Amino acid sequence: MSNQQLPGEENAPHRSDDDTVPAARPSTSVPAHDDDEPTRLYLHLKEVWSGRRQQKRRNARTIDPSDSVPFGKGRDPHSLGSTLGNLTDQLGWSPQLSQSEVLLGWPAVVGPELADHATAVDLADGVLMVQCDSTAWATQLRLMRSNILERLANEYPDAKVESIRFIGPDVPSWKHGFRSVPGRGPRDTYG
Template identity: 55%
Template sequence: MSDSAGIPETVATYMRLRGLEPSAAKKRRKKRRNDDDENQPFTAGRDPKGMGDLLADLTRQSGWDVQLAKEDLVLQWAQVAGEETARHADPVALSDGVLTVQCDSTAWAKNLHLMRATIVTELIRRFPEAGVESVRFVGPDVPSWKWGPRAVPGRGPRDTYG
């Protein structure tokens, strides 16, 4: 059997299903229905998404991208700075675009200070959402003599060590 236009029935059916040549019945159906695209197959947005894509959409919509980028920066510090460097320097704070890195010694702090441009470039390339603009390297904490309930403000005596 063939269609009235001389097209085989199988081709006409295929064209109707693909929407290339709407039939009268299809036009009537569209008039009765209220174009509910949510339930229509083969429409935009109906393709299945992977779990990773869904989670990426959720984190972006929730505004978690910045915090997750900061967490990734801390977790992947050894890959950014190198294994040897990561053993002697740890990121401790990130505020106002400044990443503070605590080093084991002042020598490590000075050497990393000289490599700061390379480290900042790598951080910006890997974690653009984290908002790192510069890195501050600090040495180890020095002991403080100002502690206890009776500590006196000011310089105190200067003849402590004779």
């Protein structure tokens, strides 16, 4: 092939086999082989991580004076209360906060006299648990259950209180061991 010319080399000088031609280095922007995927990946990553692309973007970016206005539409400061309200709504904390408000506002719902003898203990699954000082107070509050539920629904609608359970005082257990016999029970001697 020393004396033969390839197509497109009509005007090129005649070369012999002894002439050594240095190999051309492929440019970094165009790979030598289109099918050589690792080479293309390397060149792409080299371009991305070298910072040239970001410089081109920064240089091509135009600054719009209306974007840098310190006081514009949508840039007004918000109050801390509205910001926290939006945060609690986004994170879904509203039901838990309204339930805790019911527990804290129990004296305002039933009045100071009843609140001295009955304490709201827990609110879970729509059931408000109220611990009473005696069985007499628990009975009295059971009679007032519908009125209390109505006031809770009006004052704390987000808490979703569906029912109230009044618990009497804690009494000691007379049952000791697995061989104990059911007796008459504690009766109403502790309240």
